[in-house]
Amino acid sequence: MSRFWGEPVELWLTPAGCALRAGADTVHLPTTGAEPAWPAALAAHLPARARVLARVDDRWVRYLVCRWPTAIRGRKEREAWLAHQFRQVHGLADADWVMCRDADPAAAAFVACALPRALVEALQAVVRQARGRLVSLTGAFVARYNALARQLDAGDGALALTDGGRLTLGVWRDGQWTALLSRALGEGDALAAWRELTPLCVTGEAAPAGVLFHAGTVLTAPEGWTTRAVAIAA
Numbered sequence: 001m002s003r004f005w006g007e008p009v010e011l012w013l014t015p016a017g018c019a020l021r022a023g024a025d026t027v028h029l030p031t032t033g034a035e036p037a038w039p040a041a042l043a044a045h046l047p048a049r050a051r052v053l054a055r056v057d058d059r060w061v062r063y064l065v066c067r068w069p070t071a072i073r074g075r076k077e078r079e080a081w082l083a084h085q086f087r088q089v090h091g092l093a094d095a096d097w098v099m100c101r102d103a104d105p106a107a108a109a110f111v112a113c114a115l116p117r118a119l120v121e122a123l124q125a126v127v128r129q130a131r132g133r134l135v136s137l138t139g140a141f142v143a144r145y146n147a148l149a150r151q152l153d154a155g156d157g158a159l160a161l162t163d164g165g166r167l168t169l170g171v172w173r174d175g176q177w178t179a180l181l182s183r184a185l186g187e188g189d190a191l192a193a194w195r196e197l198t199p200l201c202v203t204g205e206a207a208p209a210g211v212l213f214h215a216g217t218v219l220t221a222p223e224g225w226t227t228r229a230v231a232i233a234a
Helices: 035-045 074-090 117-129 140-151 192-203
Strands: 009-014 017-022 025-030 051-056 062-066 097-101 110-116 133-139 157-162 166-173 176-184 211-215 226-229
Touching: 017 035, 025 035, 035 117, 051 117, 051 140, 062 074, 062 176, 074 097, 074 110, 097 117, 110 117, 110 133, 110 176, 117 133, 133 140, 140 157, 140 166, 140 211, 157 192, 166 192, 176 192, 192 211
Parallel strands: 009 051, 051 133, 157 211, 211 226
Antiparallel strands: 009 017, 017 025, 062 110, 097 110, 157 166, 166 176
């Protein structure tokens, strides 16, 4: 891969290492020991002055679906409120996690994610060393959902991604996010999405009927739902 690159560089961080995609070129950098070995491998291959779009494997990410309370105003208040939500739901300490979200959705529900601070700081250091710029940082589910959006119905549905022994499931109703969760997935567990969606149908977070889009393992949907496979570009 060229040491100088004008187009954005897509970076995927996984427990197996990392992958860099720039244009038609992809470089896979496996981890040879403990997980923290990836920064050194990345530093040796990241093009200089690259604009980096980083995607982090969902096993390192904690997700929430949120909607701003009307009383919350200003960036600092929103950051404090969001950190409080992650503490309440996931028990995350502010000092150890970095919260990320889409740019200011006013009234709509939105997806927020929390990433380990040590991972984020290590990534920022590598990009800075290459005189590059980290222009986006998010969880793998969000990146893949955005890539698949044209294949998905906007009404009532869910997207289930199974990768590396993990299920990440995002649910929407009337075109609005209602839930996003990530769980360890047992080998051959076709009922994992059914177990997660069924109680959400009872609470109303999921519709009584919808489409379960899935990429990876073929999954069973609750009664009244249909399933549809979607393909993620290599």
